[in-house]
Amino acid sequence: MAKLQKSIDKRNALVKATIELVNNAGFHATPMSKIAKMANVSPATIYLYFENKQDLVNQTYIDVKAEYTKYAFDTYDENMSVESGFELIWKRIADFKLKECEHAMFLAQCDNTPIIDEISRQEGIKHLQPLLDLWERGRQEGIIKPVSDYLLYAYAINPLSFLMMAQKRGAFQLNKTHLEEAYQSAWSSIKVCK
Amino acid sequence: MAKLQKSIDKRNALVKATIELVNNAGFHATPMSKIAKMANVSPATIYLYFENKQDLVNQTYIDVKAEYTKYAFDTYDENMSVESGFELIWKRIADFKLKECEHAMFLAQCDNTPIIDEISRQEGIKHLQPLLDLWERGRQEGIIKPVSDYLLYAYAINPLSFLMMAQKRGAFQLNKTHLEEAYQSAWSSIKVCK
DNA sequence: TAAAAAAGAATGAACATTCATTTTTTTATA
């Protein structure tokens, strides 16, 4: 009840500020005072929305992860064929990582450091289930290689994180052609070869 | 002169402690005092070997990156064919990431956060040159896809980082068979298809 | 006008770094 009365805008502003500051300076160099300032809020106000700094970053992670997977699966439905379902999801993920670069970067940072609680990490993983289900179906139909989800993810999805980071650092620019090539690589790395 | 007298062992112990603590707690939660304690040294002593905390972590990064690439290219020579050269390097990298897991994890953390200075990051990248040269040769011979180094790296090498992290988190175990499959995926994602 | 939300200032702990000494190593001399 109390919570519902509090302004959701303020919570969102805090989450947004956290993402931006952690991306630019790292967790170690983002004090609560800066987060508050960027969100136009008093430091004390943060504690009306979050238990402490750890809780703030955990919740931010879960929020962003949920947004990411919502975007990824938004236009997917389970009746699609394995191949076209995968293509759809892959391209949505690519889209997200390149357009919502800030959010994708934040996830990459969280996924490669111990700044997130193990519990929140697990929470974040759950959202990926539709993709894992698709792969399982693909394996049963003999279309997808009968290997661990981790191997499939490593070759089909994870490269996009690397490309996103490289692009963010200005090292190179991903265009439409690259993207199509990348998709082909992804698909051929997980499909069963005839 | 003065520097040579100082015990290289102490510097190494400090670097080692930094890797271990940053891996387990993150940069934000590794105070100099803990690093000193783990290296059996007084906090003040750190400042005889490093300018400050940032310098310590930068140097640690460069050290580990150099060790990584030294290992990767150790048995490679430029007269090898593109395909066997690539296989050799890939397998050495895989070996390193799985055996020297702590070091590989540290690199992954540094490569996905702003804890390292841009200058040190650039320094670290230089070491990778032999692989880039091999790819260039491969492109000229029509064996390797004529695409950006970043795309090749994303699909051929980076997945190993993801698999290493997954393994480290205990999520799954990479065995010989997996590794061979992973290599095949890597190679087929960068070679020109006949 | 009462309850909820927000604010700014205060608090106390943690931390990076420096300081003043002590210990160890090196050098020079006999």
Added chain:
DNA sequence: TATAAAAAAATGAATGTTCATTCTTTTTTA
């Protein structure tokens, strides 16, 4: 080779700052 003076290395404690969090008061909302 033994010894003492000098230099270098190392130390534990001190310093001053930064920061997360809390407290008290004010403002807003119902």
